[in-house]
Amino acid sequence: MDGCSIHKTILECYCLDGIPYLCGYCIAKIQGGFQVWSIGDASVKKKELLSNVLKELSASKSETENRIRSLKTPTEKIQYKADGLSKKFIVVFQKMRKHIEDLETKVLSEIARQVEEAVAIYRDEIRELETKRDELSRKMAAIEDLYTLTDPVTGLQRPGDYGHGNNQRSAGDCSTAACDLDEGSISEVLHTGIAELVVIARSGLFMVEKSDILLDEDTAGNNLEVEDDKKSFYWVNRYQSTPKTPQRFKDHQVLSTTSFSTGRHFWMVETSKCGNWRFGMSYASMTRKGFRSYIGCNDKSWGLCKWNNQYSAMHACKETLLPDKLTCQRFGVYLDYEAGELSFYELCDPIRHLHTFSATFTEPLHAIFRLWLDSYGGAWMTLKSME
Known part of the structure; x- marks a missing residue:
């Protein structure tokens, strides 16, 4: 603020009403009823006002900071508790994943064991029937050889085993109970594992x-x-x-x-x-x-x-x-x-x-x-x- 914009003179007073800054010519021309202060006095008053405002703002800021701290305390506690729970549940989920992997291995191993037992029954019978098949093929070849002889005397003189082999067992003779899979025992392994999994999960839930x-x-x-x-x-x-x-x-x-x-x-x-x-x-x-x-x-x-x-x-x-x-x-x-x-x-x-x-x-x-x-x-x- 260099001077009066109207008279181009130094500003001497401060008016609380109307134009705030006045020079000597402005003061002479204004009518009564206006509150006019010297620049120095007005500056002091302004600083007092600013000081009061600053005190109010400082008090408000202090109250706001206290409120922030009061809110941060429970949020920090919540975050601390959440971090602890997260770590605990990570361990629980690790245990659950390990348990599920072990349970999968147990169930699949039980299925494989039952398959091996059931197939073994068929395997033995297949081996027996394959031996029987080979013997029948040998007999059939011998009979076909005799059948193709043109000399009747030679054919009659050759000894031969003409048994029909009708005493073999059928591959389907084994009972379902002996040859099928026991789904009940497989389910029992699964259900037991699931029950153990619930205990692991519950221990994590209640901590x-x-x-x-x-x-x-x-x-x-x-x-x-x-x-x-x-x-x-x-x-x-x-x-x-x-x-x-x-x-x-x-x-x-x-x-x-x-x-x-x-x-x-x-x-x-x-x-x-x-x-x-x-x-x-x-x-x-x-x-x-x-x-x-x-x-x-x-x-x-x-x-x-x-x-x-x-x-x-x-x-x-x-x-x-x-x-x-x-x-x-x-x-x-x-x-x-x-x-x-x-x-x-x-x-x-x-x-x-x-x-x-x-x-x-x-x-x-x-x-x-x-x-x-x-x-x-x-x-x-x-x-x-x-x-």
Whole structure:
């Protein structure tokens, strides 16, 4: 800004209204009511205004940066977790691919083995028939030679074997059972391999810590018989004279010796078709007798329940009925202690989520089971841990 564009003189003042910059001639000509400042004063005021704006912008920038940092923290955590999961799943898929390759080799080897056994039966018979064919050809040649003789006396004097060889077996005489392929055993190899593949995939899905669940027979009610392996138990229709201790349930329930106070865990249970049952997780501090000792009938246990073919999830006497009938007797239980999640799954084809409890766990959790007889006969349960 060199000077007044009208009078070509030095600018002396700053007007807040109208033309902002004024020289001495401009000031003399303007009417009253205009706010006029010296250039120096106007500059100071402008700097004060800019300083205030700068402070506001700086505060806004600082707030924006804080917000960016607050958003980056969870996104970085998410990315870190995603990277970890990706690495884990890469290992899982590597295991699955290796397992599929091995399974393919097993199935094809089983087919090749059966082919060799079946073909061997035909091969022996073919060899026998080829020998028979060669003998028949020899006899036919001898007979044709005699047939072509012109001297009847010579033909009559030559000895010969004129047997017809009608006692040979047909190549189709071997039974289908002996000669055909056993598709059932081939399918069994495949299905077993697929089941193992599901276990590999499930271990990747839940990312669980390896744990071994064993039953505490000192807590088992009198109508439960715990097997020696501490992984199976069944209902017995008699009262057993087990010692009465503060740890033992009065009714037919049993706790695991294993407890969980951190981490993620997955285990499986298989039940008999008959009988009624409940299983889930509980604190060891729950009462051992009376209605409040039943799984799900207190605030210290969470369970999946079956009663007369009706299925439900229970906690603190609150029952959530499951809308669909269950189609198999294999179930999975997934515990994420820190996240406060306890989930139940039906391990059929496909795997089906049944229910998830959300809670803040305050004590170590034990697996817990309840089993009793119905009108159809005995009942049992078997526990399996994730390999």
